[in-house]
Amino acid sequence: MAEEIRPRFYGCYNCHNHIALHDDIVRKDFVAGNRRRAFLFSHVMNVKLGTSMDRRLITGVHLVADVHCSDCGTILGWRYEKAYDEAQKYKESKTVLEKYKIVKDNW
Ligand SMILES: [Zn+2]
Structure with missing residues (x-):
């Protein structure tokens, strides 16, 4: 019997609303402006x-x-709508979530 693989979620640290999937992480070495x-x-x-x-x-x-949690309204990060520098274009339409504002759920 195949083992059921459940997706690993990140949730809002405040209300645990599911915000993102672990599999959708593009880069883990991001640093926000506040370091x-x-x-x-x-x-x-x-x-x-x-x-x-x-x-x-x-x-x-x-x-x-x-980017706000749709449930509790907490600001969790930001989304890049447009990058003006060619080298930063890969970030467009992607979202940065601050690590301390998301919690692992279901893993
Ligand atoms: Zn929330």
Whole structure:
């Protein structure tokens, strides 16, 4: 009998709403502007986006939107809407979640 493989989720640290799948992590070595660890995800779920605005980050100016938990409204990270630097284009439409704001669920 095949063993059931359950997806490994990350949840909101505040309300445990499922936000992202472990398999959707693109990079684990991200550092947020405040020098905290963060992960880059190709896809997230159950979130609401704030207003997009240009923000100067360590790697240059990007058009970004805050990512809020759809349940409790906590800001969990941000989404790259547009990168102006060619080398940063791979980040477009991907989401950064700060490590301390997400918790492992189901693994
Ligand atoms: Zn939440």
